[in-house]
Amino acid sequence: MNSAASIPSIPPQALAGLKVLELGQLIAGPFAGKTLADFGAEVIKIEPPATEAAAGGDPLRQWRMLHEGTSVWWQVQSRNKKSVVLDLRTPEGRELAARLIDEADVLIENFKPGTMEKWGMGYEQLSARNPGLIMLRISGYGQSGPYKDRPGFAVVAEAMGGMRYLNGEPGRAPVRAGVSLGDTLAALHGVIGVLLALQARHASVSAEAPKGRGQVVDVALYEAVFNCMESLLPEYSAFGAVRQPAGSALPGIAPSNAYPCADGMVVIGGNGDSIFKRLMIAIGRDDLATDAELASNPGRVRRVAEIDAAIGAWTSRRAVAQVLEVLNAASVPVGRIYTAEDIAHDPHYRARDMILPVTTPEGLTVEVPGIVPKLSATPGAITRRAPVLGEDTDEVLGRLRPER
Known part of the structure; x- marks a missing residue:
């Protein structure tokens, strides 16, 4: 499988024709983009250029275990995407990004709140140019409220959302899950929000708004975690009960x-x-x-x-x-x-196509998680390996419509 080639036998995909611009980095925003891309959306990932001080691209390219200088995790998080290098710190880079946004259905960003506005790319400015635009904004604390300007990572969101306190053995320090659940939960809530906004946009099509009206999808990491905390708050509200960590048991549900x-x-x-x-x-x-x-x-x-x-x-x-x-x-x-070894050798995973091979540009075959959920008529698929930095810059910018 290579970046340019596609699988000819796949059925039509649910999000075919949807144009997504991904400005996010690391986990939450890119996981949302990956999920949309798995179901046929064209996801164009904007990455920063290399400098003397930095290698360039999404920092995830350099996270955890590397092969030939690139993380094998990259093959999961950026599959099915295109990579375009633009320097958003420059007016020229921001103008090219704005022109790409003009033609997009969805914009994904997970910068600190205020960053897009500082660049002149807040939703008011962008939607004036593209009224049908849906802007997914993922941040630690959301776009409003007294904490909005604080930097937010999943580790903090899991703590604030109530999850971290419950993880661990009674009387011992809380532990974290071995993955960034806060980021992933926020990404999935973001995808739900995008799909809801697309449905609302479709319902708002009119002569005045031929594409329908877009909107902002505001996802806070801590809120995505808190949304999954089941009876935590109502038990405190009704009885003053503060749920405590219980190791591997599930308190109140037995056995x-x-x-x-x-x-x-x-x-x-x-x-x-x-x-x-x-x-x-x-x-x-x-x-x-x-x-x-x-x-x-x-x-x-x-x-x-x-x-x-x-x-x-x-x-x-x-x-x-x-x-x-x-x-x-x-x-x-x-x-x-x-x-991981148990997963890799489990026949049920294989039977449901939950372990799929991709080949990196360097020729390494890597097994990655398959597509979730399973759709019977318009299933998702891996049609492209994760891109090399800037691999699609010329192709994507070359098809931009002339400036207004």
Whole structure:
């Protein structure tokens, strides 16, 4: 697979014809762009040129493990995109970017609030030139409010959104997930916002607005995290309860935990009423399966320590493979805790095309995550490898309409 070639057999894609300009860097904005590109949008990524002090391009090109000077992560985050080099610090670069925005449906940016306005590229200016423009703005704290000018990273957003406090063992320092969840959650909320705005634009088409009216999609990292915090706030509001970290358990829902095996660990979700009964029978605890107090979740929560001890006593005497075999046969949700190696060799991942190969310009074949979600009629696809810095500059700028 190369940057110019496409897969000839793919069906029509859901976002074919959508033009997206991506000004963001690193994770949140580019992840949103990647998701749109996976479903057929033409995503043009604007990257800064190299200087004496910097290599140029999105800094993600240099993050984590590199091959021939480029991160293999780059092959995930920038697949299906085109790379155009423009220096937005110069008037010439900003004018070329504005001309590209004139022809775009969607603009993605994740700079600190006020940066685009400082460059004369706020939404008021851009929408005056392109009334149908949808502008996705991802930032740490949003475009308004007392914290809007603070720098915001996912690590801070996860803390402010309530997630970090809950992660870890009781009485110990909170831990972070091993990936930047705040960025990814914000990106996915951004994609939802873009699709909603596209639908609203379609509904607003008129003689005065032949493309319909665009709008701003304002996504704050901390709000994307907070939106996923389930019962955290209402429990505090109603009862003054501050939810506490609970390790691998899920407080208030039982049983749901990680359990030791003779050669590793498994996670088991036995919290449905009928599932719990099947689980207890499978581990030889018919007495708990028929206990009236344990027939529903409130009773199980009161006796969760007893239940977890019973499950752990059973799993600890068996290998992971045996636990999986017995509980899968009983239709109890159970799974091993996967490493990258487990994922790479799992047949279900392969059967659902969730592991796909791409070839870098240097000839390295890298396996990357497949497309999510799966659409039956207009599926996504990887049609281009991630671009070399500035690879598409001449092609993209060469088809700009003449200046007004």
